[in-house]
Amino acid sequence: MLQTYDYPQYDYIQSPEQINGQAVRHPLVIVGGGPVGLTMALDCAQRGIKTILIDNNNTVSVGSRAVCYAKRPLEIWDRLACGERMSNKGVGWSKGKVFFKDDLAYQFDLLPETGHKMPAMINLQQYYLEQYLVDKCYENPLIELRWKHNLISLTQHDEHSDLKVETPDGIFSIEADWLIACDGANSKIRDMVKAEFTGHFFQDRFLIADVVMKADYPAERWFWFDPPFHRNQSVLLHKQSDNLWRIDFQLGWDADPEEEKKTENILPRIKAMLTDPNSKFGKNVEFELEWSSIYQFACRRVDNFRYGRVLFAGDSAHQVSPFGARGANTGVQDADNLAWKLALIIQGDAPIKLIDTYNEERAFAADDNLLNSTRSTDFITPKTKGSRYFRDAILELAEDTQFAKPFVNSGRLSVPTPYKKSSLNSADQADNLFDSDMTPGTNCTDAPIIMNGKDAWLLNQLGEGFRLLCFGDKPTADVSIGNITAKILHIGSDIIDQKGLLTERFDGQKGAVYLIRPDQHVAARWREFDLKKIQQAIKTATCNLG
Amino acid sequence: MSPIKAELNDQLNIADPDGFYQELIDAQRGLDDDKQQLMNAKLIIILANQIGDRDILSAAIQLAEPK
Structure with missing residues (x-):
C-alpha cells in the first residue's frame, strides 16, 4: 500500500520512578494518547495541572480513522494554540449532496455564518491531528508524555488510585490523585472499575477505505443510498488532505469481515465506484489504496462519567455511529468541560462536588449525540422491511418535493449541545430579556473584533478563567470570589466591536453583562452590572454556594 | 382510551368513500408487492x-x- 504519511516514532523513556522503584503520587494521570487524551493533557496543563499522559504505543493513529472536525472542537483547539495549524492543513467544506439510486435527492450547505475564525467543518486525517497535538504537548513543561506505558491494573482508594503499568523495562507502580480514562471505546479502565457501558449494537458492517488519487472533484460530502455501483447499500465520500479520499461502503450484516478486508476484494469495490458514470469521477481515475478497515458500530454510553477519582472522557464514555462526525468532536468537548473544573478542585478553589457537574453536563450532551446518531443509523440502516420502505419513500419524495428533503438523514452533523438545564447556570430572569440565543449553558459564538488596533477574535480573549463580557458603561473593578477572579472584558475600551456583529450576537445594544466560564460557555447574563448577582453567579458556577 | 385519541376525527370526512377506496385500490393494480x-x-x-x-x-x- 502507498503511504502519503511518515509515522513519527516518539521516544520511550524509562521514568525515574521506575528506575528507583519508588512509587510517586501524581496529581493527574491521563490514559490514552488519542485526540481526546492529548487535548485533555493540553487543557489541564494550560490550567496549571502537572499532567502525566501514558499511552501503550509510541506513534500517532495508524490510518486516518476520524476525519471530520467541526467548528466547536476547532475553537477549543484554537484556545489550546493548535487550531490554526489544523484548519490550515485540513480541507474545509460546507456542502453536501445525497443521491438515491441514479438521482440527486437532496443537497445542503451548512451555510457557515461569516464572522467566525474557525470554519464549519474540516476534513483532516487523524494522524495529522494527533501529531499536531503531540507537538504542542512537548512544548508544555507541565506535560510528560510516557510512551509504551501500558496500564495493566488499577486499584481505587478514597483519594487516589494505584496503577500498575508495564513498560519495555517491566512493571512498576504509579499513584494518581485523579485519573482520566481516554482509552477508547474498548476501555480497559471501564472494566477495571466495573462501569456499565450499555446501548444499541447495530447489525451492520462497514468498509472504510482511504484512497490516494488525483481527482478533479469538489471538497463536498457525497452520500449515496443504493447507488448502481453498490446496490442496496450506502456509500459515503469525503476529501482529506494530500489527495487522500475517504470512502465508506456499507456492507450489510452478512458480510464476512475476514474476506472483505482483503485488498483483492476491496479494489473491485473502489473500481466499480470510480468507473461508474454515477460517481461522476470520469473514466480513468488512477488510485491507490492507502489504508482500510472494517467496522461495526454501537451507540452506547457509560452509566456515570465519574467513578470516584476515575473520570471517563471521549469514546471510553460514549460510542456513537460515525454518521454525523459526533465521536471525536464530542470527546474534545468533554475535555473542554472537565479541565477547568478539575483545575479549580486541585487548586482548592472549588469543592469536589464540582466534578459531578462534569457528568451532569457531558452525559446530557452524550445523550443528545446518541439520540441523533441512532436516528441517522435507523435511516441509513433500516432494521425492518417496513422502515426500509419509509426510508426509500422519503428518498423518492425528496427528489420531487421540498417537504421531504429535511427528512433525509445521512447523518446530522456535530453541533455543540447547550447545557440548558445545568446546575451551574444562573437562569435568565423574567425582567432580564435578551434577543440572543446566548442563553446560560451555551458556548459563546465567535465574532470579529479590534484589539490594540488590530483585527482579532472574541473567542481568543476568552478561556483563561472566568470573564465578564461587558457592553455599555465600563464597570470599575473585576469581581472576585476567593481566588477566583472574573476579569472584565469591556466592549468599547478593551476590545472594539467595529463591525457590530459582537453586539448583535449578544444583544448588547442596551447594555449587557455576560459571565463567561473558562470553557467559553455563558454562565449567566444581566442587563446591568450588579455586583451581588455576579458574585452569586460565580459561586453557582463553581459549586461554591456552600 | 387515551386522551389524545379524542383529537382524531372520528366521523367520516371524505365524500364518496366507496369512490375513494376504489381509486386507492386501482392505483395499485398491476404493481408488484x-x-x-x-x-x-x-x-x-x-x-x-x-x-x-x-x-x-x-x-x-x-x-x-x-x-
Missing part, C-alpha cells in the same frame, strides 16, 4: 406532512396499531 409497499409508505409521508399536527399524528399512529 414491493412497489405497493413503497407507494403506501410514500402516501403515509405525504398525508402526514399535510396533517402536520404532531398530536394528531401521534394519535393516528396509536390508532393504527394492529389488534
Whole structure:
C-alpha cells in the first residue's frame, strides 16, 4: 500500500520512578494518547495541572480513522494554540449532496455564518491531528508524555488510585490523585472499575477505505443510498488532505469481515465506484489504496462519567455511529468541560462536588449525540422491511418535493449541545430579556473584533478563567470570589466591536453583562452590572454556594 | 382510551368513500408487492406532512396499531 504519511516514532523513556522503584503520587494521570487524551493533557496543563499522559504505543493513529472536525472542537483547539495549524492543513467544506439510486435527492450547505475564525467543518486525517497535538504537548513543561506505558491494573482508594503499568523495562507502580480514562471505546479502565457501558449494537458492517488519487472533484460530502455501483447499500465520500479520499461502503450484516478486508476484494469495490458514470469521477481515475478497515458500530454510553477519582472522557464514555462526525468532536468537548473544573478542585478553589457537574453536563450532551446518531443509523440502516420502505419513500419524495428533503438523514452533523438545564447556570430572569440565543449553558459564538488596533477574535480573549463580557458603561473593578477572579472584558475600551456583529450576537445594544466560564460557555447574563448577582453567579458556577 | 385519541376525527370526512377506496385500490393494480409497499409508505409521508399536527399524528399512529 502507498503511504502519503511518515509515522513519527516518539521516544520511550524509562521514568525515574521506575528506575528507583519508588512509587510517586501524581496529581493527574491521563490514559490514552488519542485526540481526546492529548487535548485533555493540553487543557489541564494550560490550567496549571502537572499532567502525566501514558499511552501503550509510541506513534500517532495508524490510518486516518476520524476525519471530520467541526467548528466547536476547532475553537477549543484554537484556545489550546493548535487550531490554526489544523484548519490550515485540513480541507474545509460546507456542502453536501445525497443521491438515491441514479438521482440527486437532496443537497445542503451548512451555510457557515461569516464572522467566525474557525470554519464549519474540516476534513483532516487523524494522524495529522494527533501529531499536531503531540507537538504542542512537548512544548508544555507541565506535560510528560510516557510512551509504551501500558496500564495493566488499577486499584481505587478514597483519594487516589494505584496503577500498575508495564513498560519495555517491566512493571512498576504509579499513584494518581485523579485519573482520566481516554482509552477508547474498548476501555480497559471501564472494566477495571466495573462501569456499565450499555446501548444499541447495530447489525451492520462497514468498509472504510482511504484512497490516494488525483481527482478533479469538489471538497463536498457525497452520500449515496443504493447507488448502481453498490446496490442496496450506502456509500459515503469525503476529501482529506494530500489527495487522500475517504470512502465508506456499507456492507450489510452478512458480510464476512475476514474476506472483505482483503485488498483483492476491496479494489473491485473502489473500481466499480470510480468507473461508474454515477460517481461522476470520469473514466480513468488512477488510485491507490492507502489504508482500510472494517467496522461495526454501537451507540452506547457509560452509566456515570465519574467513578470516584476515575473520570471517563471521549469514546471510553460514549460510542456513537460515525454518521454525523459526533465521536471525536464530542470527546474534545468533554475535555473542554472537565479541565477547568478539575483545575479549580486541585487548586482548592472549588469543592469536589464540582466534578459531578462534569457528568451532569457531558452525559446530557452524550445523550443528545446518541439520540441523533441512532436516528441517522435507523435511516441509513433500516432494521425492518417496513422502515426500509419509509426510508426509500422519503428518498423518492425528496427528489420531487421540498417537504421531504429535511427528512433525509445521512447523518446530522456535530453541533455543540447547550447545557440548558445545568446546575451551574444562573437562569435568565423574567425582567432580564435578551434577543440572543446566548442563553446560560451555551458556548459563546465567535465574532470579529479590534484589539490594540488590530483585527482579532472574541473567542481568543476568552478561556483563561472566568470573564465578564461587558457592553455599555465600563464597570470599575473585576469581581472576585476567593481566588477566583472574573476579569472584565469591556466592549468599547478593551476590545472594539467595529463591525457590530459582537453586539448583535449578544444583544448588547442596551447594555449587557455576560459571565463567561473558562470553557467559553455563558454562565449567566444581566442587563446591568450588579455586583451581588455576579458574585452569586460565580459561586453557582463553581459549586461554591456552600 | 387515551386522551389524545379524542383529537382524531372520528366521523367520516371524505365524500364518496366507496369512490375513494376504489381509486386507492386501482392505483395499485398491476404493481408488484414491493412497489405497493413503497407507494403506501410514500402516501403515509405525504398525508402526514399535510396533517402536520404532531398530536394528531401521534394519535393516528396509536390508532393504527394492529389488534
